[in-house]
Structure formats: structure tokens, C-alpha cells
Amino acid sequence: MTTLAVGASTADDSERIRRVRDAKSDAVSRAEGWRRRGPLLPALIFMIVVTQIPFAFTLYYSTQSWNLVRPGSRSFVGLQNYADVFRDSQFREVAVNTVILIVGTVLISVVLGLLLALLLDRVFLGRGIVRTLLITPFLVTPVAGALIWKTAMFDPVFGIVNFVLSPFGVGQIDWVSRYPLAAVMANLVWQWTPFMMLLILAGLQSMPRDILEAGRVDGAGAFALFRELTLPHLRRFIELGAVLGAIHLVNTFDAIYMMTQGGPGTASSNLPFYIYQRAFLGFDIGQAAAMGVVVVVATIVVATVALRLIFTSFTGKEEAA
Amino acid sequence: MSTTAPTAQQVPTPETVPVRTRKRKHRRANPWGVVAWIAALGFFFPVFWMVLTAFKQEADAYSDPPKFFFTPTLDQFRAVFDTGVGVSLLNSAFATGVSTILVLLLGVPAAFALSLRPVRKTKDALFFFISTKMLPIVAAIIPLYVIVANIGLLDNIWALIILYTAMNLPIAVWMMRSFFLEVPGELLEAASMDGANLWTSVREVILPLVSPGIAATALICVIFSWNEFFFAVNLTAVQAQTIPVFLVGFITGEGLYWARLSAAATMAALPVVLAGWLAQNKLVRGLSFGAIK
Numbered sequence: 001m002t003t004l005a006v007g008a009s010t011a012d013d014s015e016r017i018r019r020v021r022d023a024k025s026d027a028v029s030r031a032e033g034w035r036r037r038g039p040l041l042p043a044l045i046f047m048i049v050v051t052q053i054p055f056a057f058t059l060y061y062s063t064q065s066w067n068l069v070r071p072g073s074r075s076f077v078g079l080q081n082y083a084d085v086f087r088d089s090q091f092r093e094v095a096v097n098t099v100i101l102i103v104g105t106v107l108i109s110v111v112l113g114l115l116l117a118l119l120l121d122r123v124f125l126g127r128g129i130v131r132t133l134l135i136t137p138f139l140v141t142p143v144a145g146a147l148i149w150k151t152a153m154f155d156p157v158f159g160i161v162n163f164v165l166s167p168f169g170v171g172q173i174d175w176v177s178r179y180p181l182a183a184v185m186a187n188l189v190w191q192w193t194p195f196m197m198l199l200i201l202a203g204l205q206s207m208p209r210d211i212l213e214a215g216r217v218d219g220a221g222a223f224a225l226f227r228e229l230t231l232p233h234l235r236r237f238i239e240l241g242a243v244l245g246a247i248h249l250v251n252t253f254d255a256i257y258m259m260t261q262g263g264p265g266t267a268s269s270n271l272p273f274y275i276y277q278r279a280f281l282g283f284d285i286g287q288a289a290a291m292g293v294v295v296v297v298a299t300i301v302v303a304t305v306a307l308r309l310i311f312t313s314f315t316g317k318e319e320a321a
Numbered sequence: 322m323s324t325t326a327p328t329a330q331q332v333p334t335p336e337t338v339p340v341r342t343r344k345r346k347h348r349r350a351n352p353w354g355v356v357a358w359i360a361a362l363g364f365f366f367p368v369f370w371m372v373l374t375a376f377k378q379e380a381d382a383y384s385d386p387p388k389f390f391f392t393p394t395l396d397q398f399r400a401v402f403d404t405g406v407g408v409s410l411l412n413s414a415f416a417t418g419v420s421t422i423l424v425l426l427l428g429v430p431a432a433f434a435l436s437l438r439p440v441r442k443t444k445d446a447l448f449f450f451i452s453t454k455m456l457p458i459v460a461a462i463i464p465l466y467v468i469v470a471n472i473g474l475l476d477n478i479w480a481l482i483i484l485y486t487a488m489n490l491p492i493a494v495w496m497m498r499s500f501f502l503e504v505p506g507e508l509l510e511a512a513s514m515d516g517a518n519l520w521t522s523v524r525e526v527i528l529p530l531v532s533p534g535i536a537a538t539a540l541i542c543v544i545f546s547w548n549e550f551f552f553a554v555n556l557t558a559v560q561a562q563t564i565p566v567f568l569v570g571f572i573t574g575e576g577l578y579w580a581r582l583s584a585a586a587t588m589a590a591l592p593v594v595l596a597g598w599l600a601q602n603k604l605v606r607g608l609s610f611g612a613i614k
Contacts, residue, residue, distance in 0.1 A: 036440045039430030043490060044446060046427055050487035051453040057464030116360060124354025132598055133365040139597035140368055141548045143565040144586035147572070148371045151579055158383050158579075160370060190364065195608060202605045202613045240609060250457050254550045254565070258572055272459040272551070279463050280555060292460035303455035310451065310612050 055296075061289035068283035081290035090266050091274065091291065097181060098270040102249045105188040106242050112189070113196025113241070114234070120197070121204040131201075138194035146258035149187040150176055180260040180268035187255050192248075196241045203237030204230070236309070243306035250299055271295050368590070374583035382580040397584035406585060408560075409567035413547055414592075416478050416563060420485035421542040425535060427486070428493030435494065436501035437509065437527070447498070450491040451610060462555055469556055478561040481553060485546040492545070492607060493538050499611030500534030501527070537603030540596045547593045564589040 065077040085091055120131055137145065153160050156174040176183045207230065215225050253272045256262055262269030262277065269277075271291065279288035374382050376393040431450075435443050465484070466475075474480040504527055512522035550565040557566060568589055571582040597604065605613050 033441065036434055036438050038434070040434035040440055040446060043427040043431035043494065044449070047450060047453055047487060047490060050483060051456070051461070054461040054464040054468065055456065057467070058460050061463060116357075119353055119357040119360065122351070122353050122357075124351045124357060126354075126358065130357050130361040132601065133361040135597065135601055135604065136365055136368050136594055139544060139594045140590040141565055141568075141586070141593060143548075143550050143568045144371070144590045145367070147568055147582060147586055148367050150572075151582065152370055152374060152382075153367055158385055158387070160366070160387060163385070163387055190367070193364070198605045199609060199613060237613065240612060244609065247455055251459065251551070253459075257550070257554070258569070261572075272457065275459050276462070276555070279466075285463055285467075289463050292457070292463065295457045296460045299455065299457050303452065306455060307448065307451060310610055311448075 058289045058292050061285055062293050064286045064289075066285040068285060077286070081286045082294070084287060085290050085294060093266050094269050094271055094274040097266070097268065098250070100181065101185060101188070101252060101270055102246050104185050105192055105249055106245045108185075108189045109192040109196045109245065110200075110238055110242055112193045113198075114200050114238070116193065116197040117200035117204055120201055134197060135194045137190050138192070138198075140191075142191060142254040143258055145191060146187050146255045149183070149190070150259045154183055176259055177264065180263065184252075184255050184259055184268055187259065188249065188252065191255075192245055195245060196238075199237050199241040199244075200234055203234045207233050240306075240309050243302060243309055246302050247299070247306055250295070250302070368594075371583050371590070372587050374580055375587040377580045377583075379578060379580045382583070397581045398588070400581050401585045401588065404570075406564070406567055406588060409562050409564045410588065412478055412557075412561055413563040413565075416481045416485060417543050417546040420482045420489065420546050421539050423482070423486040424489045424493045424542050425539060428490050428538070429497055429535065431490075432494045432497035432501055433523070433527075436498045437504065447495070450494050453487070454491045454610075458551055462551070465552075466555060475556060476558040476561045478557075480556050481549075481561065481563065484552050484556075485542075485549060488549070488552075489542040489545055492610060493542060495610040496538045496541070496607050497531070497534060499606060499614070500531045500538075504530050534603075537600050537607065540600035541604070541607035543596045544593045544600075547596075 062081050063076055063078060064074055065080065066074040116134060120127060120134070124130075152158075154175040156162060156172040159175075161175060162170060162172060175186075211229055212225060215229055220228070251272055252270055253276070256268060256270060256273045260268040262273045266274065272295075275288050275291045275295070278284050278291065282288075370387075373389070375397055376395070377388070377391055378394055378396065381388050381391040434440050435447060440446070469475055469480045508526055508530075509522055512526045517525065548565065549563075553563045553566050554569065557563065568582075568585055571578075571585065600607070
């Protein structure tokens with residue numbers, strides 16, 4: 001509220017300040033406070049119950065030795081599960097896979113998304129249709145998309161990928177079994193490039209045209225304009241896309257489940273899939289819970305960056321309003 | 322993928338600027354438009370191929386080189402319906418519909434309380450909502466499974482409805498808040514000067530203004546709940562299985578029936594693709610939690 005009053009430099013300044021002051025004195029009144037809080041409380045309570053309680057349980061389970069196939073074996077073991085997790089070499093491999101999958105997918109889809117957004121920022125015939133076609137991979141049910149990639153696209157004999165590559169001398173490669181992680185990543189890039197494109201396109205379209213015009217008048221070439229003006233302007237959008245993408249990709253499960261089941265071995269497994277296997281196929285609740293806690297702690301770093309970006313984006317806008 | 326590779330070299334070069342201004346009169350000749358079309362068709366191709374294969378006989382689905390022309394048939398759709406896709410579609414529709422309604426009932430008032438008549442600690446509440454989206458779901462699935470089993474909601478669609486509501490509520494709160502903030506304050510003041518009480522001004526002034534926002538928010542919730550797989554595969558079995566879980570059947574034995582698999586995948590994807598096309602102008606806003614319009 002105060003930033004609003006400071007930011008306003010129009011003629012009705014005093015009017016705005018008065019309104020803000022009124023609003024503040026209102027907020028102090030207790031009854032009014034509850035009346036304002038009323039609409040918020042159901043949502044808040046619902047979210048606290050549904051999201052915080054399970055997580056508290058995860059913390060608790062992570063201190064238990066608890067395997068469902070051995071009933072009655074449950075006992076408190078302190079931090080033993082965590083020690084086991086860090087000693088687990090498969091866990092480390094899977095953690096590395098997770099990072100590769102996230103970073104690789106984000107990088108490739110940001111680059112492709114940027115190129116597509118630059119194309120779409122121009123006027124051409126059927127631009128609306130092109131945009132509609134391009135966002136479709138992001139909308140298609142991920143399970144369905146993964147199924148199509150695994151079969152019709154990547155099949156060694158009848159797959160489209162090998163058919164397209166056959167003029168270049170590529171034989172009947174079984175992409176999914178030979179390069180499982182890369183195959184999963186290809187599916188994810190296909191899915192996430194439209195997301196990056198949409199965000200970057202919004203950035204391009206929010207760019208003040210007169211700056212580009214001024215740069216052009218000053219004799220800057222198109223590439224210099226892009227590097228010196230467009231790219232810095234897009235930075236915020238690219239960062240936002242990258243962190244939001246990363247936060248979703250931490251949860252990648254559908255594609256791995258449908259395409260490779262994490263295999264062969266753990267070659268294409270990531271943390272969610274590995275934890276799923278430990279919990280629901282190995283019934284090792286304590287271990288799986290400890291892994292879940294480790295994933296959350298690791299995610300907090302990314303999440304903090306994400307939250308700051310989202311908050312600055314929206315407070316910046318509020319001041320401008 | 323291969324079709325997009327050529328674009329890598331086609332970052333604007335010094336020549337493109339004059340070319341673009343000259344060609345503006347005949348848009349058809351714009352070479353960048355052609356590149357964009359090729360890229361779009363490349364990205365869309367797997368979806369196109371899925372739909373095309375759904376109308377094939379299995380023999381046409383397995384052909385090298387791939388067949389683009391064939392006698393279309395509805396046999397595969399019939400076969401999929403015979404294997405019971407109807408129940409899954411109904412479950413998905415029910416879970417998606419009810420959770421979206423719940424999200425709006427909880428989320429729209431909350432967004433109102435965090436924007437037009439802000440409560441104290443608005444920032445903390447907003448922070449809390451969005452931070453729940455940052456927690457990896459896998460960290461909560463084990464206790465969720467235990468809790469859901471203990472209250473007897475395993476393989477019950479209501480378990481999914483509650484979780485989908487929690488999954489989409491933060492997005493809805495943030496997105497709706499960005500729409501509420503666009504309502505001009507002068508309008509509200511004018512309404513209260515005319516003697517309208519809060520409820521009247523909400524109903525007569527605010528809701529009509531934000532209703533496109535509500536529609537867009539609903540569509541985005543629909544997309545996310547329809548496509549959700551992780552909760553569904555872990556918490557449902559036969560009775561409450563949703564359409565993504567139905568598709569799991571095709572990775573094993575039935576994976577050999579591509580045409581049928583494509584028909585099922587097409588049925589799964591069609592509703593959300595349509596919802597997304599409808600909401601495409603507001604998609605960015607939902608995906609960025611209202612940060613980008």
C-alpha cells in the first residue's frame with residue numbers, strides 16, 4: 001500500500017494518500033480485519049492441512065526404520081536413514097540423472113523457445129495458427145505424449161525418427177534402449193519448448209518498440225540490437241521460464257514411467273521415480289521418506305530463486321500501476 | 322526435432338531488417354514466416370501422427386515407410402471403448418470438474434482478500450501459497466498414501482479431487498489476484514458512493530470485470546488436473562483410475578497395438594488440447610503465476 005502511495009505522482013496524490021490512510025485505519029479495526037480475512041481463511045486452512053501435514057509426516061517417517069513387508073519392524077532410528085541414503089551409490093547416480101535431466105531440458109528448451117519466439121514476433125501469414133500448433137505439445141497429456149514418442153517416434157523399425165534420419169545413413173537405432181536418458185529428455189524438450197516460447201514471446205511483445213527504433217537510427221545492426229537491447233530485456237523472462245521449468249521438471253515422472261521405467265538399471269531413473277520405486281515397489285517407507293526430505297532441501301535453493309523472481313516481477317508491476 | 326535444427330543459424334542477421342521492411346507488403350513471401358511454419362509443423366507432427374494413426378488399421382500403423390494415405394476407420398476407437406475407457410474418461414471428467422469448481426470457490430475469494438481489500442500479512446499469505454508449489458510432490462506421496470489408505474479413500478476419486486484442488490489452488494489465487502488488481506479503484510469508489518454495499522459491488526462491478534479471468538483460471542486448472550499422473554497412478558487402481566492411468570496399460574502387452582494406443586492417446590489428449598487452445602491468450606499468465614501478462 002505504501003509503495004502505491006509513493007509511486008503515484010498524479011494530481012490526485014493527496015486523494016490517494018487519504019485513501020491509503022483510511023485503508024490502514026480500517027485494517028487496524030479488529031472486526032474489519034476479520035471481515036477481510038474471512039474470504040481468505042478457507043483456502044488458507046485447506047492448503048495448510050493438505051500440504052503441510054503430509055510433509056510433517058514425511059519428516060517423521062524419515063526417522064523410522066519401517067519396511068511394509070516386515071510388519072512390526074517399525075522403530076525409531078534417528079538419522080540412520082539419511083546416512084544410508086548418502087551411502088547409497090544408486091541414489092547418487094539417480095541424483096546426477098535428475099540434474100542432467102533438469103539442466104539439459106531447461107537449456108535446450110530455452111534456446112529453442114527463444115528462436116521460436118523470435119520467429120513468432122514477426123508478422124507473417126497464419127501467425128496465430130503457427131502459435132496454436134506450437135503450444136500444442138505442452139497441452140497434450142504428458143502420458144500420451146510419452147507413449148507416442150516411445151512407440152511411433154522412436155521405434156527402431158517403424159519409428160518416424162529413424163525414417164527421417166535414414167537419408168543421412170542412420171540405421172535402425174533403438175533410441176529408447178540405447179540412449180534412455182536422452183530419449184526421455186527429447187520428449188521433455190518437446191513438451192517444454194512451447195512453455196519457454198510463450199514466456200519469451202510475452203517478453204518480446206512487452207518490449208518498447210521505440211528503443212529498438214532509436215537503436216536502428218543510431219546505425220546498430222540487427223545482431224547488435226538483439227545482443228544489446230533485446231537480450232537484456234528478455235533476461236527476466238528467460239530466468240523466470242528457467243526456474244519455473246526447473247521446478248516442474250524436478251517432479252518429472254510421467255515420461256520416465258511411460259518410456260523407460262527408469263531403466264536399464266537406473267540409467268534413466270530420476271529422484272521421483274527412484275523414490276517411487278523404493279516406496280511402492282520396495283516398501284521401504286523410512287528410506288524413501290528420507291530421500292524425499294533430501295530432495296526438498298535440494299529444491300529449496302531453486303525455489304528461493306524462483307520465488308524472488310516471481311515476487312520482483314509482480315511488485316515491480318504493482319508500483320507501475 | 323530435426324526440422325527445428327536449421328533455425329539455429331537464423332538469429333536475426335544484419336540483412337534481415339531491410340528485407341523485412343521491404344517484404345511487409347507481400348507477407349506470403351516472408352522467408353521467416355516459412356521457417357516458422359516449418360518449425361511449427363515439426364513440433365506439431367507427433368500430435369498429428371498420433372491422431373492420424375488412431376484412424377488406421379494396425380497393419381497400416383506398422384509400415385515402413387510410414388503411410389500417410391490409407392482408408393480411415395473408427396475401429397480403434399470402438400476397440401478402446403470396448404476395453405472400458407469410458408469409466409476412466411468419466412473419472413477424469415469428474416475429478417477435473419469438481420476440483421476446478423472447488424478451486425474457484427476457495428481461490429477467488431482468497432484472491433479478493435489478497436488484492437482489492439488486502440488483509441494484513443498479504444505478502445506472507447501469497448508466499449505461503451506459492452511455496453507449496455515449489456515442494457516436490459514426491460516428498461509428500463508416502464504419507465499421503467498412508468493417510469488416504471487409513472481414511473479408506475484408496476482407489477476413490479475424492480482423494481484425487483482433494484489433491485487436485487490443493488495442486489491448483491495456489492495457481493488460481495495468484496492468477497486471480499493479478500486480474501483483481503486490474504480492476505480500477507475508481508470504479509469501486511464510485512459504487513460505494515452510490516451506496517452499494519460490499520457484496521453488491523462485488524457482484525455488480527467486480528465479478529463482471531474479472532469473469533474472463535475466472536474462465537481462464539478454470540481452463541488452466543482443467544489442463545493440470547486432467548493431465549495429472551503421479552497422484553493418480555499411486556492412489557487409484559481400477560474403480561477410480563483416470564485417463565492417464567488407463568494409458569499405462571499400453572506400455573506392456575497392448576503396446577504392440579499402435580493404432581489402438583494412438584486412439585486412446587488421442588481421446589486422452591483431445592479435451593485438454595481444446596481447453597488450452599481456448600485459453601492460449603491467458604496461458605502465460607497462469608503459467609507464470611500472474612507475473613507475466
